[in-house]
Amino acid sequence: MTSVVELELVVNGLVMGSIIALGAMGLTLLYGNLKFAHIAHGDFMTIAAYLVLFIISVPLSNIGLKAIGLGPFTFGYPLLVALPFAVLIAAFAAVLLDLGVYRRLRNRGSGTVVMAMASLGVAIALRGLVQIIWGGDIQQYPRMSKLFFKLPMDVRIPPDALFIAGIALVVTISLHLLLTKTKIGKAMRATADNVDLARVTGINTEIVILWTWVIGAGLAAVAGVLLAVFQAQLLPIMGWKFLIPLFSAVILGGIGNPYGAFWGAMIVGVSAEVATQWINPSYKPAIAFAILIVVLLLRPRGIFGVRD
């Protein structure tokens, strides 16, 4: 070891951070507009990862699309074909859940705890569904082993990591443009700021909420598939276990602030990876948890939270 902090761990942490960011930005937008913690967010990641597995291994495989090892990557183009479908299905499922469950609770004037508990129920149901359909064993996307890239300064990373970071970057920039340049994006930010004022301003906040679900669930779906690629495995519990880094990033960045969530995710991702230099990697999730506790104690509005 030449430097104090191994650069390779930092790079890996940034890749992990970009996956956390996709999930956390959706989670924080949902919190902003619906004012409750969407506990099923991790399980939306899981279900999307499995949907891609299903689309690759059944319909695409049946019509002869079985390629693996696209360029330097372990997976083949069928994964790229399957990804948008998984995103759409996850978004559609989220809209149906809102109309069937959350909207009813909202109209009844249910509090934030009731809403969060309902989403816990949804989380358990989604995980159960995954277990029933795909079983509890570890699964993998069809893949081909590839050599690691050698970057300067002795950094070696799996090629898939570049793909993940690239997708995360494109999606994050698209989200930024959506929030700042489009009518629906501005309406989402207005609703998160002050829901009554948004309604008085002529914004149909029920439509805004449905769009928030589409975007939040879509981002979670991308995060879930990228996580399955990065870890080279799928497990029914993968998304549930991801909740702590997600919530740490959201709270670190100030609840409701997607830009804060992005940087919070990078901090959580890098800290957890770098910490493995000194502690056993199996304690990685504890790092995110420790960050969560420290932020809640010292800066409950997050490190970027300035307004009251």
Place this chain on the structure above:
Amino acid sequence: MILEVDDIHSYYGLSHVLFGISLSIAEGEVVALLGRNGAGKTTTLRGIMGLTPPSQGSITFQGDEIQGKPPHAIARMGVALVPEDRRIFPDLTVRENLAVAERKPRVMAGGWSVARVYDLFSGLEKLDGRKGGHLSGGEQQMLAIARALMGNPRLLLLDEPAEGLAPLVVRRLAEQVRMLKEEGMTILVTEQNLKFALELSDRAYVIEKGQVRFEGTAEELAKNEEVRGAYLAL
């Protein structure tokens, strides 16, 4: 009558706040709704806007029943509310605050645009890219009224617009409201500040404990010491 409120009763949870409020406003009129803190002024405006829908009574706007409609639908019909507090979007820039409120005008001519709003509120243009939350109280109030105008309202509801503003800022605000009045805007304004309200309005209602106690022209109210003493803070 552009607005007719007929015998509305409102509740917050179990507490009964409005006990049969009735009022009406003609096109182009500026009407003041006066009363002490807790008299029911804000609840009346929230009732008209659909934010706190009354449990009984009827509210018609331009002849259409609006009681029971959601706030965004009432806003799009041409009613705009400038609330008492939290009246702008703090995380949105000045321009974004205006952009989210922009609606196509109902009549071909005379629709409000960002440029026209910047003309009326000359201080706003140079704050274009500033976040709403970073504006001063007076600037926020200007932005709040500008935001309401962007929806091309036929009726403007102002909830205690002078509250918490410095005297000089209140003067400028009164000027701007008077300009809107000259353009033919119909306005219902709640106030505790009698002077500000009487200066601008044609007629006034005084409410106390959720009931109308006085109705008359601004001059009648100005002369009526008894009503002023009994129902209004001095």
